[in-house]
Amino acid sequence: MITLIARFIAALNANSRPGEIAAGFACGILLALIPFGNLLWFLLFAVFFLLKLHGGTLLFTAVLLKLFIGVMDPLVDSFGLSILTQPSLTPYFTSAMNTPVLPLMEFNNSLVTGGLTLGLLLWLPLFFGGRIAVKMYRKGIRDKLVSSKIVKTFEKIPWIRKLTTAIQKSTAIYHGWSS
């Protein structure tokens, strides 16, 4: 987990493309919304693995959000259920369910369908929002944060020191953090 946090922070501060981090963030949320352990999840993960997005951010967002995703489940469940019970879509779902491989995606589960649809709908806003946020962070917040007293106090905590070392290993650009 420390490595994931380190990779995420390193990416924020390093010369990584903001779009990569934002895509990793949006895809991480998509993966978090879909319950783990079905073919759809693995397929999406494989596709994301091939694309140039920040893996650390993706995993960090996915793992972090998994811890709290239960709060959103009622919403995702009702959203997924409303899609699955649409009479006009029933023939497509039925024929998909009768194919050999597609049922392994467990799309008949409201959380899977709801999570996928919600994740796809949110993907573009999250991507653009994430990009803006990274740029804003790099422009204004980062330097202030580095020179703040709170950070310097935190640096003295042993596990934060460990995290800092990890970040240093991960980044090739940033120097201000440890100075």
Place this chain on the structure above:
Amino acid sequence: MNSKKRIPKPFRKPISPKKFNHQIARRIHVQSEVDFLESKLTQDAQGNYLLNTEKLGKDDLKRLTRLSKAIKKNKGLIVGWKATILVIILAGTLGFNYFLKNKLIKTGVESYLQGIFQAQVELESPDLSLMAGTLSFKHLSIADAEQPLQNLIEIGQSTLSIDVGRLLSKKLIINEASSREIQFETPRSTSGALSASERGDTENKQADTVGGENISGTAVGALEQAEAIGMEIGRDSAESLIQSYQASLQSPDLIEEVNARYRQSLQKWEKRIETVQRQIDSVETRTEQVLATDVSSIDSIENAEDYLSNLKSLKGTAESAGETAETAYSAFQEDTRYLGESRSSIEEAIKKDIDFLESAVGSFATDTLQVVADTAKPILRTKFDTLFEYSERIGRTFSQMKSKSTQKQSKFADRGRSGTTVSFPLKDYPAFLLKNFELSSGTASTGNVQTLTISNLTGDQDTWGKPTSVKVSSDTVGGGMNIQLTIDARKQVESLLSGEITLNSVPISLSEGLNSLSINSLAADSHNRIELSVQPDLSGWGKAFIKLSKLEFTFSENAHAIGEALRNILSGIETTELEVEFNFSEGQINSLQVASELDQKLSQKVANYAEEQAIVAAAKMEAAIYDYLEEELATNSMLSEELGQEGRRIVEETKTAENLAQLIEAEQEQIKTRQNKIEQHLRDEVDKQADTLKDGAGEAVKDLGETLNIPSF
């Protein structure tokens, strides 16, 4: 030069402003880094950026190196090395698929079969598709090692197609298994003998294969196991299944337990009833003895008291024996009530066991699949080593995902996130299904084709929802045969077996048993169609439609009248149709009804024959009558002449008679005239006399009146 060598590649040469903006500055996303780079660059007269190497320190070089790596990393949307691997894998797969796979199969199959048959084997256009689960080839010929210019066997277009997706659900669905145009011992244009080098190769490969088999001893074991199971099932499937699943059955143990209880009860009750019986016998004997005593013989009070006490004791014993018997009876009822209950639980257990065995029969194919999988495992492990391990892992993950989809919680699943599962109607598949099986031998060009087709073969028709159908057809130059059978073992279906058998142009020849009809032989072509419907209790009905064409009779030369008539009647009949309806039960025909148009045809022919014969007979009769009447007619003419003469004589006589009559009449006139004359004469005389008298009487009366003085006078 040394310092130049250390400068990262993008900054070694002057950079145009366009290149700097598009390929460098756009890929640096940290402002401090942009500032650092700009501080190290100077612009020449053309505006190109140049790295000021004099200002560069050791740390600056390091930073530039890291920056150049970051610039390179921020290029494009796809990770280069991952995409390369993917492209290599895809290209490799496609290349293998299109250029190598089928060639490998061709070479492998041909060399393997050559090793077995020691003769040339040619496989044409093999095609394997793992994703589609299809293996097919266009033509396969195996030469005969002993007769090189002859093929042992030739097989035409053959296909094996399996539903790969359903294998994930442990269901073997064979979409198609077909082999067409199978021919044996066909001539070859080239010699099928192997050259010396080919023989050597195949022998070596054979040796390798044997070695391989030794290594994979488990595979051989599994094969033997599969064979044993197959033989066992084939020989005595029901008993084998019951034995294999005996551990899972409830009823045998329960029956054994209840039977033991029965035996115990039986032993116990035999003894107990014997005891009660003895007790009651003893009381009976005593009672007889006591009651045999003559009461009048009791002469003292003591004897009376003794007698009374005897009676009392006897009563007590009898009552006690009665109570014992009643108690025993109650206990017996209790025992039998328990055994009765046990019987109903046995019936229930048997029902459950039957259901279980039915499902076990349905899953037999799954077990067979398991055996096949066990057989393949060691071979695959030897051949693919690590790759096989990985595939096993993937397989395990798939099964875990599958187990989750069947509502079983997977270890991968998110804990606490269940959601709502919406059920969509699923088409269930049986554990084993052969959708289409076809075998055909011969070719259309030779005009001799035999085909066997089986559709929807499964042990679980209720799940598949379709009956099994079997078609056998044999088309020959002269005729052919078609059999269509439908086996429907589904619940609530009336007909277990229904079918149609058609036999076309079957020659029939009879030469015995028809002599009594003056028929030497009978030959015909028959076209037969039989419809059958069999119920599960082996009762049913059937219909046979028989059409005889090209009917030919040969008759004996010296035929009697009936034979002659038959010759005439039957000679014109070339075709006829028969319809036979039959019912059967318990496998035996119990009613038969034949309807034929032959009756009508024969009636018509007989009628025509009779009419012809009648016309002939009438003509003959007319002629005979004319012959017969000729003399009579002569006599008749003579008599007629004679009669004419007589007539003429009569006419003459008549004339004579007429003359005589006239004479007589004349005479009569004469007589009459005479008579009238006489009468007139007489009348005149009378009148004269009367007048005379009258005058005399008048005178007398006048005299008398005057006498008597009467005034009127």
